[in-house]
Amino acid sequence: MRLLPCGDRAVVAEFGDAVDPAINARVRAFAYSLQQMSHGGVLQVTPTYRSALVEYDPLTLDWDTLTALLHEADRRTTTLRLPAPRRVRVPVCYGGEFGPDLESVCEHTGLSQDQVIARHAGAEYLVYCVGFAAGFPYMGGLDPALVTPRLPAPRTKVPAGAVGIGGQQTGVYPMELPGGWRLIGRSPMRLFDAGRQEPCLLQSGDLVTFVPIDAAEYERVAAAVATGGYAVERA
C-alpha cells in the first residue's frame, strides 16, 4: 500500500497500477476494513479501481496517527470476513430503438445481433467502482470480441438506462448524460434515484448480469419502477 498525500484533508491509499480484479478486491477490503474501524476522524472513503481516496479531519488526525490507522486497516484485511459480493440482474431490451448502435457494433465485430446480445448477456461483470456521475458503474468483464471504439462524436444526450459499449468498457447510464458509448440496449431500471431509500442500485464489488427482455417486458418493468413497485433481482 502506497500513501499519497492530497493536501491537508485527504490521502490516496494505492494498491497497484492496473485495472485488475485482485487489486480492486484489495481496495474494497481496505475500504471496508477502515470503515469497520469507525474512527471519527475518517470522514469519507471513496474506493476506485486501484486506490481509495480517504478524507479525514486534520483537527483530529495528524499525519502519523493517520498513517498508523491506515496501515492497521490494511493489516486487518488479512483476517477480516468480507461481505459476500451481491449479484444483481439488470434487465435490458437490446437493439431497435432501445439500442440504436447495435448495428454498428455488429459491423465492427463481425457478429450478428443475436451473437452480440448472447455474448453481452452471457458474461458476469464486476463493478470496480461507482463514479464520474451519480450511480455510474465502472464495470469490467466485457467479452473481448465485443470491444468497439466509441462514437466518433459523442451524443449530447444519452437517456437514463442506456446500455453501451465504449472500447473495453460496458455500462449503464444512470441518468441522462452526454456520452460517446455505442448504445446497444436500454434497461428500464433506474441505477440512481436520489429520492429512494437506497439511491444507488450498484456499489463497488457487485457482480452484474444483463438479462435480455422484449419491449413489452421493458414497458411493464418501467411502469413498476416508476411507481416504486419493482423488486431488484439480487442473489
Added chain:
Amino acid sequence: MSGPNGFKVVAPGLLTTVQDLGRPGFQSIGVTESGAVDSYALRLGNWLLLNTEDAAALEVSLLGPTLQALRTTAVCVTGADLGACLNDEPLPLWAAVKVVPGDRISFSGPRRGCRAYLCVAGGFDVPPVMGSRSTDLLGRLGGLDGRALRAGDLLPVGRPSRPTAALAGRRVPDPFVPDYPDELTARVVLGPQDDFFTPAGIQALLTGTYTISPQSNRMGSRLDGPAVEHSRGADIISDGMPLGGIQVPPSGQPIVLLQGRQTMGGYTKVATVISPDVGRIGQLCPGDRVRFTAVSVGDAHRIARAEWAHLDQARRTLLTLPDPGTAPAPVEPQPAAPAPGGQPTAAPVAPAAGVHQLRVRLAGREFAVTVEEA
C-alpha cells in the same frame, strides 16, 4: 415541505444557485460534493443571521440576480463585492439588512471577488436531497430541481430564529471580513501524482504566475500559464478527485478542483491546494492571478488548525454580538466575551479559564485568535 415564499426571481443573473455546506458522504456512489465554494463567507453570513451554519444561501457568480422580496425578513450579503443594491442603493456587505415586501435586491457588477452569498434569516428552504439543499448541477440534484435560478422562480425561506428587528443592523466585525485580492499565493502539498511530472514541470508550477481562465466554473478554476510538463503522460487509471486537487490534462494547463467537481477523473494531479486556500482561489475572477508555493503536510495541518481557530472565533463573536443599536461589538482583544446587553444564542460562551490569545498571519493577513484548552 418548504417554507413560505420569501423572494421572487426577477432576473436570474449569470449563475445563481442554492448552496449550503454541501452533500459529503456520497462520493463512493458518484455524487458530487457540491456546496458553497467560499464556505467561510457562507458560514459567517449564517451566523450573523443566527442561522445554523449549514443553512442554504444563494451563491451569486460575477453578475448577480434581481430578486423581489415577498416577505419582511433580514438578509445578509457576504463574500465577493458584486455591487449588491437594495432598491438601487448600495447594500452594505457583511451586514444584516431588513427587507420588506416589494423591495428589490440587485447587483450592479463585480468589483472584488467572484462569488457572493445572499443569506436570509431562516435560510432558503428548498427540499433537502440526500441531506443537503445544495445544487448539484452535474447530477441535477438539490436546490431548485438541480439547476440554476430562472426568472419567475419563487424561493421559499425557512423559519428565522429571531424576529427581523433583532437581526437587522448586526454587522460582521472588520477583522473577520476577508479582502478578496485579485492576486494571491496559494499553498499546495505536492501529490498525489507529482511523480508523473518532470522536475521542470513542477518548477513551472511553483514559480509561474497563472491567470484564471474564463472557462472556470464550479467544477474547477482553470488556469492559463506556464505548462506543467508530464514525464509519462497525462492519463492515469481514474481515481478519486480531492477538493483542491490540481489536475493537469495533456495541455499542461492546470485546473484547481472546486466543490462542483466530479468524484472520479483520469488526469494526473500534480499537487493539492490546502483546504483554507481553495475557497480563496474560487473567489478569483477570470483574469486574476495565482501563484503556488509548496508546504509539507505537517505545515498544512498547522495552517488548517489556525484557520479553524479563526473560524471558531468568528462564530463565537457573531453569535454573541450585542443587539443592534447598543454599543458596537468588541472585537479585540477579547471578542469572545459577551458584551453587556448581548444576547447569547445558539452557543453561549462562558468566560473560560485557559484562554490564550495569539496572532496568526495567513495569506498576508493577520488575525487575532483565541485558543482554549480542551
